Amino acid sequence: MAVPKRRVSHARAAKRRTHYNITLKTPVKCASCGAYKLTHHTCPSCGEK
Ligand SMILES: [Zn+2]
Numbered sequence: 001m002a003v004p005k006r007r008v009s010h011a012r013a014a015k016r017r018t019h020y021n022i023t024l025k026t027p028v029k030c031a032s033c034g035a036y037k038l039t040h041h042t043c044p045s046c047g048e049k
Contacts, residue, residue: 025038026038026039030043030045030046030048031048032046032048033045033046033048
């Protein structure tokens with residue numbers, strides 16, 4: 001198993017994670033009730049896919 005040669009600093013790890021949020025939490029309106037929901041998730045208000 002591969003072993004990391006040197007540890008990644010907190011600053012470098014934080015810089016890498018700045019891109020994590022780009023695709024997260026994209027609100028989409030529900031087709032049946034119009035409430036905001038997450039894509040590929042069931043609607044929290046009406047339960048529609
Ligand atoms: Zn809905």
